[in-house]
Amino acid sequence: MAELLQHLLNGLVLGGTYALLGIGLTLIFGLMNVVNFAHGEFYTLGAYLAFAALALAGLDFFVALAAAIVAGAAVGWLCEITLLRPLRNESIDTTMLVMIGVWIAMQNAELLVWGGVAKSIPHPFPTAPLVLGPVAIAPLRLFVLVLAAGLIAASWLLIQKTKLGRAMRATFQDRDTAALMGVGIGRIHAATFAFGSGLAAAAGALLGPVFLVYPSMGDLASLKAFSVVILGGLGNLPGATLGGLLLGIAEELGAGYISSGYRDAVGFVIIILVLLFRPSGLFARQERIA
Amino acid sequence: MNRRSIVLLALVLVALGALTVPGESQAPIKIGVIEPLSGPVAASGNYVRMGAEIARDWLNAKGGIGGRKIDLLIEDNKSDPKEAASAAEKLIVRDKVPAIMGAWGSSMTLAAMPKLEEYGVPMVVETSSAASITKRGNPWIFRISPPSEMEALGLAQYVDKLGVKRVDFLAVNTDWGRGSITAFGDMLKKKGAAVGVAEFMEQSATDMNAQITKIKATGGDTLFLTTAVEQITLVMKQAQEQRLTRKVVTTGGSSSPTQLIKQAGAAAEGSYHIVFFMPWFPEAMPDGKLAKAFVDEWAKRGHPFEGLTEGFRGHDGIATIAEAIRVAGKDDPKAVQEALWKVSLMGVNGPIKFEKDGPAGKESGQSKPSIFVVQIRDGKVALPDFLAKK
Amino acid sequence: MTRAGGWLVVVAALTLPLWLQSPYHLHVAIMAGIFAVLAMSLNLLLGYTGQLSLGHAAFFGIGAYTSALLTLKLEWSFWPALAAAISLAGAAGFLIGRLALKLRGAYFVLVTISFAGVISLVSINWIELTNGPLGLPGVPAPQLGPWSLRAKTAYYYLVLAAVALSYVVCRRLVRSRFGRALVALRENEPLAESVGVDVTHYLVLAAVVSAGMAGLGGSLYAHYTRFVSPEVFLFTYTVTMVIMVVAGGKGTLAGPLVGAVLFTVLPEALRAAASWQWQMLAYGVLLILLVFFLPRGIVPRLVASFPARR
Numbered sequence: 001m002a003e004l005l006q007h008l009l010n011g012l013v014l015g016g017t018y019a020l021l022g023i024g025l026t027l028i029f030g031l032m033n034v035v036n037f038a039h040g041e042f043y044t045l046g047a048y049l050a051f052a053a054l055a056l057a058g059l060d061f062f063v064a065l066a067a068a069i070v071a072g073a074a075v076g077w078l079c080e081i082t083l084l085r086p087l088r089n090e091s092i093d094t095t096m097l098v099m100i101g102v103w104i105a106m107q108n109a110e111l112l113v114w115g116g117v118a119k120s121i122p123h124p125f126p127t128a129p130l131v132l133g134p135v136a137i138a139p140l141r142l143f144v145l146v147l148a149a150g151l152i153a154a155s156w157l158l159i160q161k162t163k164l165g166r167a168m169r170a171t172f173q174d175r176d177t178a179a180l181m182g183v184g185i186g187r188i189h190a191a192t193f194a195f196g197s198g199l200a201a202a203a204g205a206l207l208g209p210v211f212l213v214y215p216s217m218g219d220l221a222s223l224k225a226f227s228v229v230i231l232g233g234l235g236n237l238p239g240a241t242l243g244g245l246l247l248g249i250a251e252e253l254g255a256g257y258i259s260s261g262y263r264d265a266v267g268f269v270i271i272i273l274v275l276l277f278r279p280s281g282l283f284a285r286q287e288r289i290a
Numbered sequence: 291m292n293r294r295s296i297v298l299l300a301l302v303l304v305a306l307g308a309l310t311v312p313g314e315s316q317a318p319i320k321i322g323v324i325e326p327l328s329g330p331v332a333a334s335g336n337y338v339r340m341g342a343e344i345a346r347d348w349l350n351a352k353g354g355i356g357g358r359k360i361d362l363l364i365e366d367n368k369s370d371p372k373e374a375a376s377a378a379e380k381l382i383v384r385d386k387v388p389a390i391m392g393a394w395g396s397s398m399t400l401a402a403m404p405k406l407e408e409y410g411v412p413m414v415v416e417t418s419s420a421a422s423i424t425k426r427g428n429p430w431i432f433r434i435s436p437p438s439e440m441e442a443l444g445l446a447q448y449v450d451k452l453g454v455k456r457v458d459f460l461a462v463n464t465d466w467g468r469g470s471i472t473a474f475g476d477m478l479k480k481k482g483a484a485v486g487v488a489e490f491m492e493q494s495a496t497d498m499n500a501q502i503t504k505i506k507a508t509g510g511d512t513l514f515l516t517t518a519v520e521q522i523t524l525v526m527k528q529a530q531e532q533r534l535t536r537k538v539v540t541t542g543g544s545s546s547p548t549q550l551i552k553q554a555g556a557a558a559e560g561s562y563h564i565v566f567f568m569p570w571f572p573e574a575m576p577d578g579k580l581a582k583a584f585v586d587e588w589a590k591r592g593h594p595f596e597g598l599t600e601g602f603r604g605h606d607g608i609a610t611i612a613e614a615i616r617v618a619g620k621d622d623p624k625a626v627q628e629a630l631w632k633v634s635l636m637g638v639n640g641p642i643k644f645e646k647d648g649p650a651g652k653e654s655g656q657s658k659p660s661i662f663v664v665q666i667r668d669g670k671v672a673l674p675d676f677l678a679k680k
Numbered sequence: 681m682t683r684a685g686g687w688l689v690v691v692a693a694l695t696l697p698l699w700l701q702s703p704y705h706l707h708v709a710i711m712a713g714i715f716a717v718l719a720m721s722l723n724l725l726l727g728y729t730g731q732l733s734l735g736h737a738a739f740f741g742i743g744a745y746t747s748a749l750l751t752l753k754l755e756w757s758f759w760p761a762l763a764a765a766i767s768l769a770g771a772a773g774f775l776i777g778r779l780a781l782k783l784r785g786a787y788f789v790l791v792t793i794s795f796a797g798v799i800s801l802v803s804i805n806w807i808e809l810t811n812g813p814l815g816l817p818g819v820p821a822p823q824l825g826p827w828s829l830r831a832k833t834a835y836y837y838l839v840l841a842a843v844a845l846s847y848v849v850c851r852r853l854v855r856s857r858f859g860r861a862l863v864a865l866r867e868n869e870p871l872a873e874s875v876g877v878d879v880t881h882y883l884v885l886a887a888v889v890s891a892g893m894a895g896l897g898g899s900l901y902a903h904y905t906r907f908v909s910p911e912v913f914l915f916t917y918t919v920t921m922v923i924m925v926v927a928g929g930k931g932t933l934a935g936p937l938v939g940a941v942l943f944t945v946l947p948e949a950l951r952a953a954a955s956w957q958w959q960m961l962a963y964g965v966l967l968i969l970l971v972f973f974l975p976r977g978i979v980p981r982l983v984a985s986f987p988a989r990r
Contacts, residue, residue, distance in 0.1 A: 003503055006532070010499040035789070037919075083968065090975045093732065097926045098971040100919060105964030108328065112957055116332025117594065118520040120553035127556065129531045138531045211496040212520050212553070216330050219915075220494050223793070230790045255500030265801045268794035275787050276779065327956050366956040371815070371911050376707070380951060383704035400817045401907045409703075420814055463804055465814040490805075 002134035007252045013141045015248025016148035020203040021221055022228030022240035023155055024196035029226070030235030031172040032192055034084060035096035039200055039225050040218025041106040042072045046201025047208035047217065048114060051121050054209075061124060065147070065205045072201020077194035084193065085186060103222075111215040118212040144206045151202055152241055158195075159237060168192055172235065200225070227271050318361040319354065319621045321346075321611050322381035323604075324392030324402065329369035330493055331518060334544060335394055337597035338416060339364060341604025342391065344587050345612070355616050362608070367393050371401030378402040382409045388621040389414065389614070391607035396420035396465040399431075406430040412614075412627040416607035417600075419542065420465045421473075424647040424654040432630045432644055432655035434606055434637070436566070438466075438473035441541060444661030445474070445564060449481045451676040452537065452562070456484045456510035460501055460525065462517035463490040470516040470541050486510045491521060498525050502532050512537040519546040519596070523553045530557035540564065547664060547671045549596035558666050562674055565662050566639050569598035570671040576640035576660060584638050606637035630655060693840060697833045706832045712944035713839035714900050719924040719936030720846045721893035726922075727930035728854060729886045730866035732789050733776070735796030736921055739769040739891040741912040743898025745803065745810060748819045748908040758822035758829075758903060765899040766892045773891020777884035793915075800913035815909025819902050839900055843937075846893055851933055853889065862886060927970055929977025938978050 021043065028036045046068040053064035083098050125143060129136040159165040170178040171188045179185050203221070211217075228247055232239025247267055254266030323342055325335035346360050354360055363385050365377035374393045381387045382405065389412050393399045396418040406413050407428055415423060415433040419441070424433055436444070457478055461467030471488050479485060486508040489501040502525070505513060513529075513536055515522060522545050526538070538561040545565070550558040568574055569588075572581035584605060588598055610633060615621050618629035634643045644655030665674040696709055718740055725733045743765040750761040779791050803810045810816070821830035822838065829835050853859050861882045864872035873879055902908045920943065928939020946966070950959045974981050 003507065006503055007500065010497070014497060083972070086972070087975055093726065093922075093926045093930060094971060094975045096732075097923060098968055100923065101964050101967035101971060103964070105961060105968060108961040108964060111328055111332060112961060116328070116336050117597070118333065118523075120523070127527075127530065129533070136531060136533060141531075207496075211524055214330075214520065215328075215332065216494070217496075223797075223915075226790060226793070230787060252497075252500055256503055265798050268797040268801075271790055271794045272779075272798075275783055275791050328960055364956055365951065366959065368960075370914065370916070371907060371909055372905065375905055375907075376711070376948065377951070379704050379707050380948070383702055383707075384952070397813065397815050397907075397909045397911065400815060401905065401909070403817070404906045422814065422817065426817060463813065465812070468807070468812060468814070 003256070006135045007256045008249060009135050009137055011249030011252035012245065013137070013145050013248070014252065015245035016145050016152070017203045017207050017244075018224055018228050018248050019152055019241045019244025020148055020199050020206075021225040022232060022244045023152065023237055024199035024203075025225040026229045026232060026235055026237065026240040027168075027192050028196040029229055030233075031168070032084075032189060033092055033095075034193075035092060035099065036196075037096065037099045037222060038079070038102040038106060039196070040220070040222030041103055041110075042076060042197040042200035042218075043204035043207075043221045044110060044213075044215065044218035045075060045106070046072050046204030047121075047213040048110060048119075048204075049201070050205035050208045051119050051213050054121050054123070055119070065202065068201045068205035069198045072204075073194040073198030076197025077190050079197070080190045080193035081186075085189065088189070107215055107218065114215065116215065118214040120212055121209040123209040140210060144210060147206055148203075151199065155195075155199065156237060164191060224267065227267050230271055231274055318359045319615060320361045320363050320385055320387045321608060322378075322385065322387040322390035322392070323362050323364045323608075324367050324374055324377045324381070324390060324394075324398070325364070326369040326394050326398070327364075327366035331369055331394070333520075333597070334417075334518065334600050335366075337593075337600040338394065338604035338607075340588070340591070340593050340597065341584075341601035341606075342608045343604070344584065344591070344601075345605040345608035348587075349609075349612050355612055355621075356619070358621075360608075360612060363387060367395075367398050369395065369398070371397050374398035374402045375405055378405040378413075382411050387411070388623045388626045389611045391416055391604070391611060394418065396423060396469075399423055400426075403428050403431065409623075410627075411623040412630055414607045414610050414630075416603040418466075420469055424656045425649070426654070427649040427652040428654055429652045430627060430654075432610070432657075434610060434639075434642055434657045434659060435543075435603065436659050436661065437656070438469040438541075439476075440658065441470075441543075441564060441661060442473040442477035445539075445541075445663065446477055446481065448663055448674075448676065449478065449483065452512070452539070454478065454481075454483050454512045454537070456486055456508070457512045457514055458486040458505045458508055458510045459488040459514045459516070460498070460505060461488070461490060461515070462493055462521060464493060466542060467516045471514075474514055474541060491517065491525075493521075495521070496524055497528070499528050499532065502529050502534055506532060506534050510536065512539060515540045515545075516542050518544050519549050523550060523558075526550065526554040526557040526561070530554075538562065543567075544600060546596040546599050547666055548599075549594075551666060551669055551671070552596070556669075559669070560666065562663055562665050565599055565664055566659055567599055567602040568662050568664060568671075569595065569602075570664070571673075575638065577636045577638070580636060581638050602638040606639055606642065609635060609637055610642055696840075697836060703832055706836055708944060708948050710832065710836050710839050710904060712941045713836070713843050714897050714904065715920070715924060715944050716843050716937050716940035717839075717846045717897040717900065718894055718921050719928065719940045720843075720850050721890045721897065722921045723925045723930055723936045724850060724853070724886055724890040724893070726925055727932070727935070728859065728862045728866065729883060731883070732922075733792045733887075733890070734789050734918055734922070735776075735792030735794070736890075736894055737913050737915065737917040738792075738796035738799045739772055739894035740898040740901070740917060740921075741799065741803065741910075742772055743769045743895025744902040744908045744912050745816075745898075746895070747899035748816045748902040749809070751820050751903075752816055752818065758820070762822075762896070762899045766895045769895025769898065770888045770892030773887040773889075774884060776891070777887030796913060796915075796918065800910060803910040803913060810910070813910060815907060815911075817907050819906045819908060821906065822903050835904055839904075842896055842900055846896070847933065847937070849889070849893070854933065858882065858885065923967065927967070927974070927977055929979030929981075932977070932979045932983075935977050935979040942978070 025039050049068040049071050050064045053059040053067050125139040129138050167183045228243040231243030327335045346362050350359050367374035391414045394417045399418040412430045417435050419438050421437045459471045475485050491498050540563045543566045545563045547563050569585050572585050575581035613633045613635045614626050614629040618625035640660035642657045646653035647656040648654045722736050746768045747761045747765040750756040861877045924939030924943050925936050929935030
């Protein structure tokens, strides 16, 4: 029983960050219809920024996290206006291809700048695990879980309660009407991409200290993000949240009880099963947008 | 034609033009190097490259070989066997190298091997550990790194002193990890130890908590860990979080204990590591002066200390090829291959001399490298407790 | 493209070993040919049915492993092994095609990625069958009667024949009723259905042919490189195929060919032109530029620039 609870707890921590990745991508992929293969690279960018801020500039952890989010959003915004906006009327394959180019370019630029050696990010938390009854959790991971939850909640609020969020939902529900109502479509697209990328960078900054930072860390993150998006339904924020948590837990349980070699297969099999039986995602009862 | 078509045409012409540019002048001696310089193991590949560059510069400072300077032609195999084969082809045909060092990962090396046979060019294998590499009957392969079986034999003498009774394995899910489990498992069984579970992790996996939970449940006393230093760091940290208390032995020589101390901290305390180079006490190596000089030069160039445990491979590989070219008297592939059987030199790891391995008539060369065990004690790398003098 | 241009290309291809002497260049040509087959196969799905299969490396890998295992372990001759590789890959395509019954767009993409992911993990973990990460070295070269096709020149002509065959198959399909139905599907599925086009039937058929062709590419790859390992299922192979099809011009017959040649030559040219640190960065940047200036791909742009004379 203790083993099961430990697996569940591990899964929850991972799932929180998968959820962050998923929320960002569900907006970009689900609403903007961009197959963003570079999503994982923003995750990596966030991690390297956190490394730079913490290990090199000696800044405080929260400042580092904020810097990572801002940088991720800024680079995302730049990508949107220089590359995606001019191609907005092209087919989905064209935007996908340009994001593949961005993926290759970003990853190799990081390799060039930082080198291939993995970096470890120092953090202020004690390493001894907190014991909560039958399970143990490192303070850092608990912190990650709490912060991830906070960011997820903040995202929900932004989409539901703010003017920007309303404008985003309107644009993606019906672009022409939104435009007629005075919504700047270009700005909304840029803001959405920036927001999604910022969240990915946040996930990277949070997980960087837990694991290690290296140029190819984003590849698996991208794949997991796409899985979460499909699980939750395209454009579905609560769906992406729950989907992320579910994927993290399912992976942990699969690796623990079935086979560690096939760990990632669990995610794949779940996706295939979900899509066979509930093609619009597990949580399709919810509204399509946020 | 409009502007866009001109851009396109220019791109195509540049591509074709670059492809047909002839190779450089023939005066320097060219040695090919194929390593994973990008992708998940970019760090290791780059360390080997750095070691190779030190060897080249030392040799050139002494006048090169027969008065000719050495030129390293470095190719990236991108951790992809197809690229390793293409790189070998390019080096052999376009650049006409008489010998190559590479290709780090066993599947990369295996993919390049048919090209070696096709064109008759020797390759010195500096890292790959799969037994099959020297058993396939390819007479153009000369390996200076130990296959997993040799490594296991190297540890055999310490098994009793370590007090290993029940062993579990956790390895990266590649040829190296699997080969290691087989080799060490067989050796340990012969020594009377019981083998528990064998868990795997994907090369890019970062969360091994599930595997650690399973291992915790077996009640064994030792964990054999085979993977790259980044994953070892993660495993140790996660094992500490789960309060896994047992002896840990890492194999493969890629564990970079210094990096582990830096990144895993107290979680690495007490662990044992099989290494092929001890940069912390270079004087204890078979050629203490050479080892010390290598460590100093590495530091002078600002390379990270933790890379030494892999970087020396690059040095030894190039030194071996250079020696063979010197013995052969010319940089012709066939002559170099014949000369490789005759070389006997001192590398950073120790003496290098090739013995026959594989099917009769088409043997590959396998050297017998020195194998060492170190331990992390009090946050520093030291000789293992069972060897330390009282 | 003009007729004369087309014939020029054919003659150049047929006589390639005469004017491209270096074995290294011939190697690049052979790889370009193998990828041309792969790109054409992906184009059938992506360009003509509009469905993006991001798991195409799975069919490629299944073809490679089938061919390698049959010739290595059961000592079959190359030709029946090739047939088996195509069939098995085609069967896998049938499976995916059936799944496509229910799914479209993003969902289909994900199923294909997941499928490829599962097959990849099986190839790594099912050691008894595939030898796992150690791979299968020593795959024999094909024989044509008494002649071995191991030599590069001979193998080049084998690959060229495969390219020609694939091209003809694609062309026939596209210009037949099948092709027209596919286009109707892509343009307006509900309308197509309403006039009686059996959507399911055509999608599945497209998937089977596409997968089988990729299996052909896989077998050719296995017997040329003579080493097959789980890396054939790497996502980068699929990405490369996608780049070739979309940058070359999806939905055109010549697009994948142009894309395959360009994107096989480009990394090798970069290998010669740039030191290893800059190669992949340059590749990414060049790709972005290409998409930016030629968003529909190369061939559609060329066709627009050189309208056929009446």
